[in-house]
Amino acid sequence: MARRYPALGFRPWCCERQTVLADHIELRLEALGRHELFLPSDDAAEKVAALLEPLYTDGTVEQYPARRRPDAVVAWRHQEESFFGPPVTSIAIDSRLGVDVERWLEHTLAAAMPDFEPEWDLLLDRSYHQARRALLSVGAGIDSVIQLGEVDAARRRFRSAALPAGFTIAPMEPDQIDAVVGIYADAFAAEPQYCWFGADPRFLESQARRFTDALAAPDHLELVVSEGARIVAHAGATIAVDHPFWGPTGGMSLCFSPSARGRGLLRGVYTSLLAGLAERGARAFRGGTSQPAVMKYSREMGRTLEAIVMRPGAFFEPDHFAPVLAEP
Numbered sequence: 001m002a003r004r005y006p007a008l009g010f011r012p013w014c015c016e017r018q019t020v021l022a023d024h025i026e027l028r029l030e031a032l033g034r035h036e037l038f039l040p041s042d043d044a045a046e047k048v049a050a051l052l053e054p055l056y057t058d059g060t061v062e063q064y065p066a067r068r069r070p071d072a073v074v075a076w077r078h079q080e081e082s083f084f085g086p087p088v089t090s091i092a093i094d095s096r097l098g099v100d101v102e103r104w105l106e107h108t109l110a111a112a113m114p115d116f117e118p119e120w121d122l123l124l125d126r127s128y129h130q131a132r133r134a135l136l137s138v139g140a141g142i143d144s145v146i147q148l149g150e151v152d153a154a155r156r157r158f159r160s161a162a163l164p165a166g167f168t169i170a171p172m173e174p175d176q177i178d179a180v181v182g183i184y185a186d187a188f189a190a191e192p193q194y195c196w197f198g199a200d201p202r203f204l205e206s207q208a209r210r211f212t213d214a215l216a217a218p219d220h221l222e223l224v225v226s227e228g229a230r231i232v233a234h235a236g237a238t239i240a241v242d243h244p245f246w247g248p249t250g251g252m253s254l255c256f257s258p259s260a261r262g263r264g265l266l267r268g269v270y271t272s273l274l275a276g277l278a279e280r281g282a283r284a285f286r287g288g289t290s291q292p293a294v295m296k297y298s299r300e301m302g303r304t305l306e307a308i309v310m311r312p313g314a315f316f317e318p319d320h321f322a323p324v325l326a327e328p
């Protein structure tokens with residue numbers, strides 16, 4: 001029988017809960033340690049603690065087995081303000097490899113789901129196959145995959161190319177923010193399967209603020225592609241110079257207007273992005289996607305699967321991600 005911890009609010013924690021948190025942090029660090037690009041450090045441990053701690057201060061935690069160091073933990077909390085826009089249930093699942101916890105995860109998730117918001121924030125490490133199956137069995141699906149690449153390796157492997165004739169690429173200017181945000185808004189209003197929150201006005205406002213901040217830095221890596229005088233695409237990377245897990249890392253984002261798609265633009269755009277990442281000293285780059293074109297090029301670049309984004313009502317069948325999920 002699993003232990004159920006009641007929500008503790010901001011009251012002082014009981015020792016028991018702190019012990020479970022410490023074990024949970026260890027499980028997550030073990031999972032991160034299985035990624036080739038992971039750089040173990042105190043910063044990494046602190047970052048994991050900062051990610052998990054809120055779930056322990058005002059969330060619910062279930063562990064298995066109940067009375068000793070856990071082989072599996074499911075922790076969740078309500079989050080009213082999320083970067084997506086709507087409220088979400090933020091969920092963390094971790095487990096020890098080689099121990100059978102699938103049934104327990106399945107029962108725990110099925111029992112907890114009535115408390116969850118319709119939208120979740122759940123990144124499941126690539127190695128958690130049992131948790132993935134348990135989530136699928138209770139009706140969640142795969143929304144997208146987070147892929148991780150090494151800049152130098154990707155540049156060696158990826159066949160670079162110039163943009164097709166008629167297109168130009170240049171650093172983004174502040175007076176182009178509205179046009180760029182408009183490309184994202186239109187794209188995801190038309191095709192929410194590629195980003196369910198992408199056309200939410202609250203998310204778009206946060207994107208406009210993000211661009212304003214990014215463009216204030218002289219060496220930003222936000223690019224616009226134009227065809228003649230018209231902006232037809234954005235591609236960029238926010239570089240975290242001291243990412244606690246992967247070292248200097250670019251968080252990728254790209255969106256083409258419908259008129260620019262299917263015309264072979266992506267190879268030239270990635271060529272510019274990878275060059276820009278290398279010039280700025282980025283070691284790694286990462287991004288979430290459900291786009292077949294992006295997954296295809298990810299393989300050419302030697303990117304690996306970092307995590308799987310799971311949520312109820314996911315648009316695609318798991319098979320959509322098969323080439324990426326086949327990795328370890």
Ligand SMILES: CC(C)(COP(=O)(O)OP(=O)(O)OC[C@H]1O[C@@H](n2cnc3c(N)ncnc32)[C@H](O)[C@@H]1OP(=O)(O)O)[C@@H](O)C(=O)NCCC(=O)NCCS
Pocket residue numbers: 187194254255256257260261262263264265266267288289290291292293294296
């Ligand atoms: C994702 C996106 C950038 C791809 O751009 P695109 O113009 O369709 O890409 P390209 O035409 O340059 O094609 C790139 C490669 O993917 C392949 N490809 C395109 N669609 C594909 C599909 N459905 N299945 C498999 N391969 C596909 C192309 O054949 C090409 O490969 P090649 O160079 O070997 O011929 C664009 O569709 C887009 O902006 N979509 C909306 C926004 C979005 O989803 N952004 C999130 C991205 S993570």
